[in-house]
Amino acid sequence: MKNIAVLTSGGDSPGMNACIRAIVRSANKKKIQVHGIQYGYDGLINNDFKILSPYDVGNTIHIGGTILKSARSDEFRTNKGRNKAHNNLQSNNIDGLIVLGGDGSLTGAKIFVEEFNFKVIGIPCTIDNDIYGTDYSIGFSTARETVVNAIDKIRDTASSHERIFIVEVMGRESGFLALESGVASGAELILIPENNNSMDEVIKSIKKINDKKKSVIIVYAEGCKFGTLNELSNKIKNNIQNSNVRVSILGHIQRGGIPSPSDRILASILGYESINKITEGYTNKMVGIINQNTMLLDLEDAISKKKNINLSLNKMSNIISRY
Numbered sequence: 226m227k228n229i230a231v232l233t234s235g236g237d238s239p240g241m242n243a244c245i246r247a248i249v250r251s252a253n254k255k256k257i258q259v260h261g262i263q264y265g266y267d268g269l270i271n272n273d274f275k276i277l278s279p280y281d282v283g284n285t286i287h288i289g290g291t292i293l294k295s296a297r298s299d300e301f302r303t304n305k306g307r308n309k310a311h312n313n314l315q316s317n318n319i320d321g322l323i324v325l326g327g328d329g330s331l332t333g334a335k336i337f338v339e340e341f342n343f344k345v346i347g348i349p350c351t352i353d354n355d356i357y358g359t360d361y362s363i364g365f366s367t368a369r370e371t372v373v374n375a376i377d378k379i380r381d382t383a384s385s386h387e388r389i390f391i392v393e394v395m396g397r398e399s400g401f402l403a404l405e406s407g408v409a410s411g412a413e414l415i416l417i418p419e420n421n422n423s424m425d426e427v428i429k430s431i432k433k434i435n436d437k438k439k440s441v442i443i444v445y446a447e448g449c450k451f452g453t454l455n456e457l458s459n460k461i462k463n464n465i466q467n468s469n470v471r472v473s474i475l476g477h478i479q480r481g482g483i484p485s486p487s488d489r490i491l492a493s494i495l496g497y498e499s500i501n502k503i504t505e506g507y508t509n510k511m512v513g514i515i516n517q518n519t520m521l522l523d524l525e526d527a528i529s530k531k532k533n534i535n536l537s538l539n540k541m542s543n544i545i546s547r548y
Contacts, residue, residue, distance in 0.1 A: 226257055226503070227258060227318070228257065228258050228259075228260060228318050228319050228320055229248075229252055229258070229259050229323060230260040230262050230269075230314065230317070230319045230323070231245060231248050231249075231260070231261055231277075231322070231323045231324075232261075232262035232265050232269060232323075232324055233293045233350070234265035234266055234295060234298070234324060234326035234330035234333065235297055235326040235327050235351075236327060237289075237290050237295050237480055238327075238350045238362070238363055238365075238368070239290075239363075239364050239367035239482055239483070240350070240363040240366075240367065240484040240489060240492040241290070241325055241350055241364070242282070242286065242288050242290070242292055242492075243285070243286045243484060243488070243489045243493055243496070244325055244348060244350070244495060245261070245277070245282055245285070245293065245325070246282040246283075246286055246493070247492065247493040247494075247495075247496025247497045248497075249278070249279055249281070250279045251501070253278075255504060257500070260274045261277045261292075261293050262274055262293065263275065263293055264293075264294045264296045265293075265296040265326075265330070266298035266300075266306075266310065266333060267296045267298045268293075268294075268296075269301070269310040270298065270300055270301060270306050270309045272313045272317075274313070286484075287483055287489070288483075288484075289367070289480075289481050289484060290481065297329070302333075307337055307340060307341075310337070311337070311340075311343065314343065320344065321343075321344035321345070321346070322334075322337075322344065323346050323499050323500075324346070325347075326347075326350055327349070327350065327356065327362075328351070328355065328527075328528045330347070330350075331347045331356070331511060331524055332528050334347050334524060335525060338508055338509040344506075344507075345508055345524075346499045346507065346511070346512060347510070347524055347527065348363065348496065348512055349362035349363065349511060351363075351364060352364040352365055352367075352368035352395060352396075352402060352479055353365075353395065353396050353402060354396075354402060355398070355401060356511075356513070356527055356528075357522075357526060357528075357529075357530040357531065357532045358513045358515070358522040358527045359513025359515065360514055361487075363495065364480070364484075364488060365402065366485040366487040366491070368402055369402060369406050369409065370485050372392075372394055372406035372410070372475060375392070375473075375475055376410035376444070379473055380411075380440075380442055383442060383471075386469065387439035387469065388440065388441075388471050389431070389435065389440075389441045389443065389461060389465075389468055389469065389471070390441070390442050390473060391443045391445050391458060391461075391470070391471070391472045391473070392412075392442065392444050392475065393445050393446075393447055393472070393473070393475060394444055394446055394475060394479070395479050396446045396447055396448055397447065397448055398448040399417075399419070399446075399448060400417025400420075400446040400534055403415060403416070403417050403444050403446035404417050404534060404539060406444060407444035408542045410442065412444040412546060413438070413443065413546050413547055414427075414441070414543075415443075415444045415539055415542055416443065416446060416451075417446045417448075417534070417539065418446055418450060419534050420536070420539065422451050423451055424451045424456070427457065427460075428460055428464050428465075432465055434547050435465055437548065438547075438548075454472055454474070455472070458472050491514065494514060495513070498512045498519045499512050502521060507521065509525075510523060511527040513527075
């Protein structure tokens, strides 16, 4: 194996650059040249490749985002697009591909492997932390820290004005980021998709909390299905007398920022291991980490199996955060 390509796809997550750095330098140790693909799968289709030396990735471990840029590629969803991508890998003499991204990116990697029997290793990078087969995905730790810092600041004004603040947190269909951020910030109520709350149950809980304290922080995961953010806000106003409600949508601030030490370490480990595994001949796999041990699992399992959330954290939070 002489040439490997690496790309970052989908939503960016803090720590991607630390992972790219580890990939390039680990490959260099094995005398393998790494080609960075710009703009994710679109760059693979458009032949947007550049060689990365160990020096090119210097001073990047602390930088958020991705030096390779990222995109969501509609063209890669087509047979024609994937054929172009495969032809470009062959014309550049690429022997293997490492894909950094979430479930959509890993799904694309799986399809590509099965169509062309190409060596591909996936690395879980998403602030949602919803990828099966790894305790944490790259970016989650930093996003959690960002959310907690934001809630700490919101709490200052919520307390000063005795307001109920609903803080919307990213996570798509999962509540990992909302749950852990909510526990760490002492939120009075944490609403996540996995709990299957009804609007009536939620309002009842808020009333009970509001009877004891007027300043309330509600962490609301964007994937909640019992009602929209505005519907919840209006329900509170209509059902809780004299309630002073504000909504804060944290948005894309959750994806940016300096990667936390935990994300830098995780990214370095997974980047290093991806080179080891692809040079050992593995393909159609994802590298992850469970109980501080690196793991290798099928991409099919990573994208199709549901990762369980620790609902006992929510139960604990309900007991210790409402005084």
